[in-house]
Amino acid sequence: MTRTDPFFHPVSGMELPRFAGLATFMRLPHVGPDHPRLDEVEIGIVGLPFDGAVSNRPGARHGPRALRDASTMLRAQNGATGVRPFDAVACADLGDVGPNPVDVMDTLGRFEAFYAGIAARGIRPLTAGGDHLCTLPVLRGLVKGKPPLGLIHFDSHTDLYPVYFGGKVLTHGNPFRVAVEEGLLDPARMIQIGIRGTTYDNADVDFARANGIRIVRAEELFARGIPDVMAEARDIAGEGETYLSYDIDFVDPSVAPGTGTPEWGGPIAREAIEVLRALRGVNIVAADLVEVSPPFDAAGNTAWLGASLMFELLCLMVEAKVG
Amino acid sequence: MTRTDPFFHPVSGMELPRFAGLATFMRLPHVGPDHPRLDEVEIGIVGLPFDGAVSNRPGARHGPRALRDASTMLRAQNGATGVRPFDAVACADLGDVGPNPVDVMDTLGRFEAFYAGIAARGIRPLTAGGDHLCTLPVLRGLVKGKPPLGLIHFDSHTDLYPVYFGGKVLTHGNPFRVAVEEGLLDPARMIQIGIRGTTYDNADVDFARANGIRIVRAEELFARGIPDVMAEARDIAGEGETYLSYDIDFVDPSVAPGTGTPEWGGPIAREAIEVLRALRGVNIVAADLVEVSPPFDAAGNTAWLGASLMFELLCLMVEAKVG
Amino acid sequence: MTRTDPFFHPVSGMELPRFAGLATFMRLPHVGPDHPRLDEVEIGIVGLPFDGAVSNRPGARHGPRALRDASTMLRAQNGATGVRPFDAVACADLGDVGPNPVDVMDTLGRFEAFYAGIAARGIRPLTAGGDHLCTLPVLRGLVKGKPPLGLIHFDSHTDLYPVYFGGKVLTHGNPFRVAVEEGLLDPARMIQIGIRGTTYDNADVDFARANGIRIVRAEELFARGIPDVMAEARDIAGEGETYLSYDIDFVDPSVAPGTGTPEWGGPIAREAIEVLRALRGVNIVAADLVEVSPPFDAAGNTAWLGASLMFELLCLMVEAKVG
Amino acid sequence: MTRTDPFFHPVSGMELPRFAGLATFMRLPHVGPDHPRLDEVEIGIVGLPFDGAVSNRPGARHGPRALRDASTMLRAQNGATGVRPFDAVACADLGDVGPNPVDVMDTLGRFEAFYAGIAARGIRPLTAGGDHLCTLPVLRGLVKGKPPLGLIHFDSHTDLYPVYFGGKVLTHGNPFRVAVEEGLLDPARMIQIGIRGTTYDNADVDFARANGIRIVRAEELFARGIPDVMAEARDIAGEGETYLSYDIDFVDPSVAPGTGTPEWGGPIAREAIEVLRALRGVNIVAADLVEVSPPFDAAGNTAWLGASLMFELLCLMVEAKVG
Amino acid sequence: MTRTDPFFHPVSGMELPRFAGLATFMRLPHVGPDHPRLDEVEIGIVGLPFDGAVSNRPGARHGPRALRDASTMLRAQNGATGVRPFDAVACADLGDVGPNPVDVMDTLGRFEAFYAGIAARGIRPLTAGGDHLCTLPVLRGLVKGKPPLGLIHFDSHTDLYPVYFGGKVLTHGNPFRVAVEEGLLDPARMIQIGIRGTTYDNADVDFARANGIRIVRAEELFARGIPDVMAEARDIAGEGETYLSYDIDFVDPSVAPGTGTPEWGGPIAREAIEVLRALRGVNIVAADLVEVSPPFDAAGNTAWLGASLMFELLCLMVEAKVG
Amino acid sequence: MTRTDPFFHPVSGMELPRFAGLATFMRLPHVGPDHPRLDEVEIGIVGLPFDGAVSNRPGARHGPRALRDASTMLRAQNGATGVRPFDAVACADLGDVGPNPVDVMDTLGRFEAFYAGIAARGIRPLTAGGDHLCTLPVLRGLVKGKPPLGLIHFDSHTDLYPVYFGGKVLTHGNPFRVAVEEGLLDPARMIQIGIRGTTYDNADVDFARANGIRIVRAEELFARGIPDVMAEARDIAGEGETYLSYDIDFVDPSVAPGTGTPEWGGPIAREAIEVLRALRGVNIVAADLVEVSPPFDAAGNTAWLGASLMFELLCLMVEAKVG
Numbered sequence A, B, C, D, E, F: 001m002t003r004t005d006p007f008f009h010p011v012s013g014m015e016l017p018r019f020a021g022l023a024t025f026m027r028l029p030h031v032g033p034d035h036p037r038l039d040e041v042e043i044g045i046v047g048l049p050f051d052g053a054v055s056n057r058p059g060a061r062h063g064p065r066a067l068r069d070a071s072t073m074l075r076a077q078n079g080a081t082g083v084r085p086f087d088a089v090a091c092a093d094l095g096d097v098g099p100n101p102v103d104v105m106d107t108l109g110r111f112e113a114f115y116a117g118i119a120a121r122g123i124r125p126l127t128a129g130g131d132h133l134c135t136l137p138v139l140r141g142l143v144k145g146k147p148p149l150g151l152i153h154f155d156s157h158t159d160l161y162p163v164y165f166g167g168k169v170l171t172h173g174n175p176f177r178v179a180v181e182e183g184l185l186d187p188a189r190m191i192q193i194g195i196r197g198t199t200y201d202n203a204d205v206d207f208a209r210a211n212g213i214r215i216v217r218a219e220e221l222f223a224r225g226i227p228d229v230m231a232e233a234r235d236i237a238g239e240g241e242t243y244l245s246y247d248i249d250f251v252d253p254s255v256a257p258g259t260g261t262p263e264w265g266g267p268i269a270r271e272a273i274e275v276l277r278a279l280r281g282v283n284i285v286a287a288d289l290v291e292v293s294p295p296f297d298a299a300g301n302t303a304w305l306g307a308s309l310m311f312e313l314l315c316l317m318v319e320a321k322v323g
Helices: A060-071 A104-120 A132-144 A175-181 A203-211 A216-224 A226-237 A267-279 A302-323 B058-070 B103-121 B130-143 B175-181 B203-211 B216-222 B227-235 B269-277 B301-321 C060-071 C102-122 C132-143 C176-179 C202-209 C217-225 C226-237 C269-277 C301-322 D058-071 D104-121 D132-142 D174-179 D203-211 D216-226 D225-236 D271-275 D302-323 E060-071 E104-120 E132-143 E177-179 E203-211 E219-226 E226-237 E269-277 E301-322 F060-071 F104-121 F134-144 F175-181 F203-211 F218-224 F226-237 F269-277 F301-322
Strands: A042-047 A091-096 A124-128 A147-156 A187-197 A214-217 A243-246 A284-290 B043-047 B089-097 B124-128 B149-154 B185-197 B214-217 B244-249 B284-290 C043-047 C089-094 C122-130 C149-154 C185-195 C212-215 C242-247 C285-291 D044-048 D091-096 D124-128 D149-154 D183-193 D212-219 D242-247 D284-288 E041-047 E091-096 E124-128 E149-154 E183-195 E212-219 E242-247 E284-290 F043-047 F091-096 F124-128 F149-154 F185-194 F212-219 F241-246 F284-290
Touching: A042 A104, A042 A302, A060 A124, A060 A284, A060 E060, A091 E132, A091 F104, A104 A132, A132 A147, A132 A175, A132 A243, A132 A284, A132 C285, A132 E212, A147 A284, A175 A187, A175 A203, A187 A226, A187 B149, A187 B227, A187 E124, A214 A216, A214 A226, A216 A226, A226 A267, A243 E091, A267 A302, A267 D149, A284 D203, A284 F241, A302 B244, A302 F043, B043 B058, B043 B103, B043 B301, B043 F134, B058 B124, B058 B284, B058 B301, B058 C060, B058 C226, B103 B130, B124 B130, B124 B301, B124 F269, B130 B149, B130 B175, B149 B227, B149 B284, B149 F134, B175 B203, B175 B244, B185 B216, B203 B214, B203 E041, B214 B227, B216 F269, B227 B269, B227 F060, B244 B301, B244 F091, B269 B301, B284 B301, B284 C301, C043 C202, C043 C301, C043 F203, C060 C122, C060 C285, C102 C132, C122 C132, C122 C301, C132 C149, C132 C242, C132 F060, C149 C285, C176 C185, C176 C202, C185 D271, C185 E149, C212 C217, C212 D302, C217 F218, C226 C269, C242 C301, C269 C301, C301 E203, D044 D058, D044 D104, D044 D225, D044 D271, D044 D302, D044 E177, D058 D124, D058 D284, D058 F134, D124 D132, D124 D302, D124 E219, D132 D149, D132 D174, D132 D242, D132 D284, D132 F218, D149 D225, D149 E284, D149 F043, D149 F241, D174 D183, D174 D203, D174 F284, D183 D216, D183 D225, D203 D212, D212 D225, D216 D225, D271 D302, D271 E149, D284 D302, E041 E060, E041 E104, E060 E124, E060 E284, E060 E301, E091 E132, E104 E132, E104 F212, E124 E301, E132 E149, E132 E242, E132 E284, E149 E226, E149 E284, E177 E183, E177 E203, E183 E219, E183 E226, E203 E212, E226 E269, E242 E301, E269 E301, E284 E301, F043 F060, F043 F301, F060 F284, F060 F301, F104 F212, F124 F134, F134 F149, F134 F175, F134 F241, F149 F226, F149 F284, F175 F185, F175 F203, F185 F218, F185 F226, F203 F212, F212 F218, F218 F226, F218 F301, F226 F269, F241 F301, F269 F301, F284 F301
Parallel strands: A042 A091, A042 A124, A124 A284, A147 A187, A147 A243, A187 A214, A243 A284, B043 B089, B043 B124, B124 B284, B149 B185, B149 B244, B185 B214, B244 B284, C043 C089, C043 C122, C122 C285, C149 C185, C149 C242, C185 C212, C242 C285, D044 D091, D044 D124, D124 D284, D149 D183, D149 D242, D183 D212, D242 D284, E041 E091, E041 E124, E124 E284, E149 E183, E149 E242, E183 E212, E242 E284, F043 F091, F043 F124, F124 F284, F149 F185, F149 F241, F185 F212, F241 F284
Antiparallel strands: none
């Protein structure tokens, strides 16, 4: 029935209730850097507990632990699509990569090195942030020296701004600009969906236009409808290897309040899920879910939604891998 | 104008502001088991403060009190339908039935006995849970020795699973399976709406298929639209006596976070109300609203929505009774 | 063993768990104004849900309901003193007196009339506020045309200020000044304990000095120790009839955050209780617990402490009555 | 590029991060009554910290400060419409008008006088409540002795009721009835949108019918769709001067829980914004956003939505002014 | 310097910040039942996620996970005593024992079997509850067939009551009565400290008196002072093997609100720690910390205090073992 | 009566209720860098909204705004000491200094420059943090090129550690070590009070010993009593110019939960105030209150205590200045 070793299956809720036991991502085994079975992992879930690049409200450094905790409420099968990810692919919780909480550049180096190692072993990563700058070292680690990836990006901000404070290029406002400039992403295969809120200026939109990056504002998303926009997203991504980055602030703050820079007017929960299910068939080789900030998530809803979205991302990655 | 005795009317907010006074359901008189006017009650609201059958997060034992408190914000008339329930039918708060918090079976016996007594007096019950296993003794008390009821069931889970922990059949995961097996419900007149989330396996769906129970997943509900699905629900229920069971986790967690097993992707608040208003004309003889868990409802929204839904349920029961 | 009718006893937690059932004060019977057994009540607990006189943060109108809810956690016997109040005296929850939430003077009239009625029946009241201005109509209802009462007053503010806003004399900052001026309290038998925090000026202290009212600031209370100060309080109160008024902001905000005007540096919980137990033997004929503001009491601790203090007040009133 | 003095621009987030600095509305300069540049202000944002007229849960007195705090997250440009309000019109935070927290009538006089002064200087006000009765003195100050205004009113209640408690006409349940009776509003140019929830009776609807006021219930709003209803609103308002009053309880409680009288079944966040954007071109000369109650808004979402809606209101007022 | 293998040391905060990484108890290695190094563990920390025996508010089933999470804030050395537990003894997180959430008796059997296994391997357990009934199966597993242990017990309740609901003996109100009756504890070497709050009757005190169990009420504890009472505790425990059971409700609810049955008037935080440090030298062979209920601990303080107390318990156990 | 211009007085609560108006520190005038009356300010209150140096939980960047908001509850006179600071000295809110949220070193430079400017004008600063590293640039700005200051330091951590992450010296764990090394503080005139909690090692204590810095652990503070320890502190500080640094985590987490690195066993609220009142007469020329982290302070108690402590600090600075 299942092609994976029982070792790579979640602890069953029948055996140990879901509120019990150590909290690993989806109750999977923890397979750290020195674990003897690391090379057998096909999809690894990784936490990047860092928020040193936020320009507004911090807290996303606490995201991975909250997402792990919430993810223990998940079960084995996607009720809507029938996918059973753990039967199909060897999955594991690879732990967190240690940041330097007081130094952005040092942290980026640590993260990049980890992902380069993962890539070398052929493990596909599903990442839990951390702030959105974390996506940059993931891409550096995975792509450097290889062809650029396509990108499907859900967010209320483009993260294509040039400079924030005091001349520092790298904040959570510009990872995708830098990634394009470094050749890690192919702008012709990039789409950003859900953009909204107030802005300072149009520097991001100008950059997108100049580079051929497609931006779908929230108003357009709802006016055209999710199926139509997601069909366009599938076209843009094409058949090539594609990265999926999901900033939880894509979702409306009434649904996902626990984030640093919420903007009103986003999708409700079922739409937040629907956009992912519409991407079945896209060749998603890696993905992340970022900007969950537990100190602003008193009721824990944002973490529970984030974990549920990570399960959908995992199912997409499994289908992409298994074919 | 009104055919009921003033005794059975809520305390007016003009007389005593809604934040004042003891909290009974909808500010109705408390008519306990020994009250001299008990036999005059036509619809009785009952609390079942028990959560000993939950497999995940507890707290629904505190539901009835929180629902009573929130319900004091309600007024006399349904703004949308114009129904004035307290003018039409003698309603009262019958209090809570005492559970045994450390023994499931003892509790079920107490609850069943209470409902058998209610049924014998001809009082139609509107129940506030408690976890979903509470529905089972309600059905036992009302139906044993009588023809089975139809069921319209709103939930994110089917509650048709066979066994959870250590061989114990009775948890909040299987009341409807047991009720079918005991002949309390007519599976041909059963519909379950809003099912979603991850699952362990398909044992529930298999049981439904084998018994002819109709399951409408959340995805189908939104794809077809509420009016269409509810028309089907009215057809399935037909003209016979029907029970309506409403698990608050039918509603999306962004709207109703205060519950033990929330699942993302459910209806927003106006849809949660709309499904009920679409059932006018169905012969609803009893109903419940379950799984409100106040410890997970810090802002009190879930209780306030639950109380508002109970008012809609009451209006349906009043229309069914008055015809 | 017990000289009271079982009717006047709390619902037992053995019969109905404490989280179950309607919330009345201490699970006592609700004996409203029209109840046939009202005249048998010896001590009546009354709620005054009004906060229209606060100059700062509102919310105390929600106090009575929150105190009722929390009080259901209480049991039958004072563990420290062995007093069993419900065995000794017929106690009941008399409900709330309806305020006019948008008119201070109208409200004061309603409250005074209620207490005059209570006094005429010989029922001794234990009141749950509401803001501190509520004490004024209680005193008016109980004392008008009779000799003034002594007062033992726990608070972080003297509430002896002349005028707050726009020439209105009556706010929660001056009930005791007015009560002295109206001859309801005997200033020679008044003591105020726990005063602290910043002030605008010394108008209150000047009034106290001019009238012979004893003020014990928090610093003095802790420097001398509670036993010594409370001995002085017993001396000041003497053997005459005494009113006890307990503003929850007497307690430190770390213990009782849910109040409108918290001031740091007050007693911790066991000291907040100790001051009351030191008053055994004082002839306390009526008492109140005011300024619990549930919207600022997210965790419910303030209400639970308030209810526990009300139980201590009740025990004092019972001992004073039974002798 | 911009026709306004830099003095009237918000502090830039590049210079001082948005979490830093004093909280004024939208980080605008505070221009109090004695400020030398007051006469240059074209649109003034004003706080009315008063909730003495609420019949249910208080707290809206804390609204202006919470709205100021949240509004510091806003930036300079409306992402959807491209409007840059601060480039086009001189805006300032005019501070709060001091209420008398224990006297409704005194407060109304203070507020009216302030707005009469504003009107005399030609400053158009955008007001942050406070409870909904605050709209009455705003209208009195602006309109007395002038032709009545049209009204577009978003709310879950009509606020057209005659009398609440003890014969007092003025509560937050009737400002619009009184404003019509005083000739401040033209009923033929009035529309109320989003009405829902339970009611006591039909006194409000009868008054509306008798005076030709258009009421669009929430059910109608969603059945017809927002574009259609808002087209009707534009027709009703016509080309004359129009006031826009936005009660935050228009929005569903799942989105905006922090208010005194929430009613289920309202718009989600993007609809709450969409109704405003549909009013571009209407001659809106003044507006308010009322009933945000921070004590019931633990997560701060209601204030953040309220501030975002105020930005939309400001953009409408700017477009109406600039033409 | 340290006699333990680095494997048994916590992850360093220098390497991985304390907010990062999987949450195990004190960042120790997770050594599950099948782990190859299980036999090397000298002190094992165990979670018992069960609250099925509570008579009041549930939630302690979530205790172990919250305690693990909070415990990651701990470091390597006791600042007050200088003890470095991980240098002296091989410690590990043994995981949680799976309960049956809907069956008390089944759960007790599972827990007892686990502890019997631990005892057989010579591992000394430090347990994180769960409700207080959990202590009973721990004692059964450790002591059955061996001489009874002494007991030092911190609590606000004696847990010596006979029967709670419906004839069921086993609730969180009677583990110590049963343990005495089963010969697991030596009543002559038992002391219970901190007892307070209201009670139903004196059945517990009578049992204690009849069996020679020493009860120190909270009032006595503070009147005599902690050093004097703890000297008595050391005398009572003597030199024999002693169990230490710490119910978090021993601590005042202002400090530890997150528990099911809080009682006012307990120790503040530094006293809660001081009582443990006064027990250095007692032969503590096993200990537990129970009744932390995260759903009632919104701010997380109770879990953080509980984890800090577990560190103190661990230091006592280490000193007892190393001598 | 008062020697200061009314301009430098707080807005009166009689005029504008304390919940109304813009939130400046203690309702003082905002006197920014370009304000014409800046040179008249004698004591300036400054916010440093930065937390980029924390090794654990962030959020202190939101401290200044929360402290401003809470401080509006303060009045004009110290109830305990009778000091009326605003009558004696010209005080103002100088606003926040803009940090670079993603760069520690850049931020330190900005802060230092601001304080050098303040010092040059003869304004004495009372600072609201921000994390504890903020104290370092304050000292640099005030002291560089001048004789070192004495230090009275309340904290649960010594902040004398050498290096935290990746070789970066500057974190919130070492400002005082660096300040000593840079000659900004005179170690012979330094005392650190309240130290407690777990530690990694003794590097801080060794540094203190080597340099003659006095450390008073929390256990010693309570064993000797506050008066005795504070007498020693006065001796150590002597008559020279002294800086007072107050980390809110000096206070017990039950009182002040809203901070990044809480440690159990600290002073309760009245002790937290008492230590300051015992310092009357010390020549305190500047002071700070740091590490208030609003995201971990849901109830706002920590900010309200912090603001109250700032008022005590202000009174000390006023008495030191006026003599």
